[in-house]
Amino acid sequence: MEPTQQPRKIILSGMQPTNNLTIGQYCGALRNWVELQHQYDSLFCVVDQHAITVRQEPAKLRKRTLDVAAMYMAAGIDPDVSTLFVQSSVPEHTQLAWVLECLAGFGEVSRMTQFKDKSAQHADNVNVGLFTYPVLMAADILLYNADLVPVGEDQRQHLELTRNLAERFNFHYSPTFTVPEPYIPKVGAKIMSLQEPEKKMSKSDANEKATIFLTDSDAEIRSKIKRAVTDSGTDIRFDAERRHGVANLMTLYHITTGASIAEIEQEFVGLGYAEFKEAVGEAIVAFIAPVRSRYEALRADEDTLKATLRRGGEHARDRARKTLRKVYKKTGFVEL
Numbered sequence: 386m387e388p389t390q391q392p393r394k395i396i397l398s399g400m401q402p403t404n405n406l407t408i409g410q411y412c413g414a415l416r417n418w419v420e421l422q423h424q425y426d427s428l429f430c431v432v433d434q435h436a437i438t439v440r441q442e443p444a445k446l447r448k449r450t451l452d453v454a455a456m457y458m459a460a461g462i463d464p465d466v467s468t469l470f471v472q473s474s475v476p477e478h479t480q481l482a483w484v485l486e487c488l489a490g491f492g493e494v495s496r497m498t499q500f501k502d503k504s505a506q507h508a509d510n511v512n513v514g515l516f517t518y519p520v521l522m523a524a525d526i527l528l529y530n531a532d533l534v535p536v537g538e539d540q541r542q543h544l545e546l547t548r549n550l551a552e553r554f555n556f557h558y559s560p561t562f563t564v565p566e567p568y569i570p571k572v573g574a575k576i577m578s579l580q581e582p583e584k585k586m587s588k589s590d591a592n593e594k595a596t597i598f599l600t601d602s603d604a605e606i607r608s609k610i611k612r613a614v615t616d617s618g619t620d621i622r623f624d625a626e627r628r629h630g631v632a633n634l635m636t637l638y639h640i641t642t643g644a645s646i647a648e649i650e651q652e653f654v655g656l657g658y659a660e661f662k663e664a665v666g667e668a669i670v671a672f673i674a675p676v677r678s679r680y681e682a683l684r685a686d687e688d689t690l691k692a693t694l695r696r697g698g699e700h701a702r703d704r705a706r707k708t709l710r711k712v713y714k715k716t717g718f719v720e721l
């Protein structure tokens with residue numbers, strides 16, 4: 386007898402289209418998704434509805450949503466292998482979010498540290514969406530019965546809430562949702578700001594020089610690395626405690642060339658910061674250029690890009706509709 390085939394496990398993840406993606410997001414997340422898509426039934430979305438929890442300019446949001454989708458593909462997400470879509474094109478996300486909001490405790494959602502951080506950062510706009518943000522994220526995940534959710538460490542608490550909401554629904558009504566696991570890659574290398582190397586590189590840093598974006602030109606990359614903050618030492622030695630700037634450049638060189646830290650120290654014995662920075666700049670240029678050129682080609686053909694997202698959205702919606710129908714029925718909404 387043929388062995389019965391196990392259905393593949395489901396993974397889902399998403400990023401907000403609040404800016405261009407950084408080299409850190411590429412190395413820390415996107416590259417992993419690209420590998421995972423072949424082992425799992427994969428869904429990747431651009432979470433534009435999450436983005437409006439902070440103020441967005443509509444034209445920019447529209448543009449960046451397409452930018453991020455094109456960047457997913459440039460990095461290697463294959464829309465014939467994975468379901469690639471935009472969150473707002475699948476209305477079931479917000480529909481499920483409402484049902485989950487009515488199960489989520491005000492107290493438990495109040496404990497989310499990201500809400501506390503973001504409401505401090507955007508004190509002039511502490512809106513209710515910012516508060517319920519993690520419940521919408523739970524809906525993104527539970528709609529598709531994802532088994533695994535690849536995210537960064539900063540999202541662990543949101544995943545815990547998602548699991549609690551899934552279990553609560555399953556308990557109150559009847560088993561419905563898969564309880565998802567976070568899939569948090571062991572961070573080998575955290576990439577820090579080029580200007581304040583004690584803090585993480587961020588796509589929303591006010592100082593553009595602090596961040597390498599995947600859309601940066603060769604000249605921009607070279608100039609950012611040349612201007613990167615280092616300490617007053619002279620040798621190329623890895624000391625993440627005291628010499629953040631040099632350590633960060635070494636990490637970037639490691640990531641982009643594959644050389645180990647020991648090999649890098651060896652390579653630059655007797656050389657100074659200027660030569661080292663030049664080598665790091667060139668390594669990053671060589672690493673990013675092919676991704677950027679694929680991105681530019683994909684982004685230039687907006688009709689095809691939109692058609693791809695429409696197809697992904699329809700596929701996602703077929704799946705989402707099934708889950709939502711069950712949820713509505715169990716909740717007690719009349720089927721007419």
Ligand code: TRP
Nearest residue numbers: 397398399400432435522525536
């Ligand atoms: N909150 C996530 C972040 O900022 C983005 C996100 C929204 C997400 N919905 C998701 C990630 C669903 C994974 C699954 O990184």
